Amino acid sequence: MAASIKPVVISGPSGGGKSTLLARLFKEFEDCFAFSVSHTTRQPRKGEENGKAYHFVTKEEFKEIIKKNDFLEHAEFSGNMYGTSKQSVKDIQQTGRICILDVEINGVKSIKKTDLNARYIFVKPPNMETLAQRLEGRGTETEDSLKKRLASAQEALDFAEQPGSYDHIIVNDDLESAYKQLKDILAEDIETLRKTRSK
C-alpha cells in the first residue's frame, strides 16, 4: 500500500522555485502525487484558486482551527499565518497518492516532532542575488513583503546547512536539472507505488 511510502515535505526560501518544480511534478505524475492544501491568512494572488493553492481564511477562522487542535502544524511567515490541517494530509493518504507538503522552516521543525515520518527536501536558490531577482520577477510581492521574505531566506539557508535538517538538497539553478534531481529523488517511490497498483 502507498501507506508505506513516506510523505514528502518540500521547503526552501520563498522564490526558490518550489511551486514551479511541484507544478511540473504534479503534471507529469498526476496519478502518483497530491498536494496538501494548506490554510493561510494571506491574500490570494492572481490565478490562485481557493481550495487548490490554499484554503484562504480570515485570521479569526485560522485561530478557530488552532483552538480546535485541527492543525498538524502552523506558523507565521512574512506577516501571515500558514497551517497544514490534519485532515488535508489524511484525505490524501486515503487516496493512495504520495502526499506532498510545501512548508517553511518552522513547519519542517514542527512536522519532525509529529508521527508523520516524512522525507525532507530543500530547494536552494543558486545565490541570494538570483533569489531576489526571481522573487521580484514573480511580481507577487510588495516592497515590504519582498524584504521580509528575503530576510527569512538566510535563516532557511542556515538551517539547511545543519546536518540532518534535510534528506536532500536540490540546487535550483537550471530548472531542467533541478527538476531531474527532484524526479531522481522520487523515482523509487513512483516505481513502488505503480508496482503496488498493478498487483
Ligand code: ADP
Ligand atoms: P517558491 O514556490 O519557492 O516561492 P516559485 O516556484 O514561485 O518559488 O519561483 C519563483 C520565481 O522564479 C517564479 O517566477 C518562477 O517562474 C521562477 N523560477 C523558478 N525556478 C527557476 C529557474 N530555475 N530559473 C529561472 N527562474 C525560475
Ligand code: 5GP
Ligand atoms: P507563499 O505565501 O509564497 O505561498 O508561501 C510562503 C511560505 O509559506 C513558503 O515558504 C511556504 O513553504 C510556506 N507555507 C505554505 N503553506 C504552509 C503551511 O501549511 N505551513 C507552514 N509552516 N508553512 C507553509
